[in-house]
Amino acid sequence: MTDRRVVVVVVPAAGTWAPPGRDPDAWRLALAEDTYEVLAALDRVEVAVAVAGGDETTVAEMSALTWPGTPTYAVDAGRPVLHAVELAGQAAAVVAVSYDVPDLPGLLIGKLFRALSTADIAVTPAEDGSLAAIGVKPPVEDWVAEVAPTFDTPLSELEARKPRRHAVAIGPGWHRLQSNADLARLDPGLEGWDATRSLLRHS
Template sequence: MTDRRVVVVVVPAAGTWAPPGRDAEAWRLALAEDTYEVLAALDRVDVAVAVAGGDEAAVAEVSALTWPGTPTYAVDVHRPVLHAVELAGPAAAVVAVSHDVPDLPGLLIGKLFRALSHADLAVTPAEDGSLAAIGVNVPVAGWVADFSPHFDTSLADLDARKPRRHAVAIGPGWHRLRSNADIARLDPGLEGWDATRSLLRHS
């Protein structure tokens, strides 16, 4: 039995939305770098990076953003969270974090790990109805393996699928950067999110 805890940043292999005038690939990598830096600063957790649907070149590109020794690997684009859990190695719990939360407070990840002491899943909901982070208790419960939640899974879907009342723990919410409106949620007074901040300052 291990008490190892792992946090995995899940990064899409290609750029998606980006603010007007910003390159989608540069934006994707800036968000991923800042989200990784938040998690790398956490105590008593191991950090890894998973590239959803990525090939060797995409994995290498994202790996260049991390500290030496950080595991970086490709995961199945159709089941990125559970595939990341499988590749994390022996662990008591794994939290998968979407790449687009560069200002996420590390405290919220700690809350998910605490919740996983009694829940099969613990999630940080995002304001747009998606999920910013998904914590999975290990070994993975059968219903979680069958359902294979991902960051676009809704709380209503989780509620409908959970086999018992406390199988899913819901932590405090946060915001993902997926639209122009989300950028207004970034607090310029807070430290961190340096790569994202730099990209927003320069077109």
């Protein structure tokens, strides 16, 4: 029995939204770097980075933004979360985190790990109806494998498919940066999200 806890930042290989006047690729990398830095600061967890639909170039691009020794790999774009869980290796719990939460409080990830002691899956819902983070307890339950949740899976779908009352744990919500309106949620007084902040300041 292992007590390893793994957090994986899941980053799309391309094709992301960016604020007007910002290069989408530079924006994607800035968000991913800041999200990674939040998670790398957590105690007693191992951090990895998964590039959804990635190739050698995009994986190397992300690897350059991480601390030495951080596992970085490509995952299937169709089932990025569960593929990332598989590649995390033997673990007591794995939490996949969307790349676009550069100001996410690390405390919220800790809540998901705690919830996974009893739940099959634990999620941090985003305000737009998507999911900011998805925690899974290996071995993955059959119903979770069938749903194959992604960050765009509605919480209502998980609730509808769960086989028992406490199979899905819902942590406190947060916000993803997916539109101009979301930028207003960033708190300038909060430490962190340096790469995102720098790109927003750069005109």
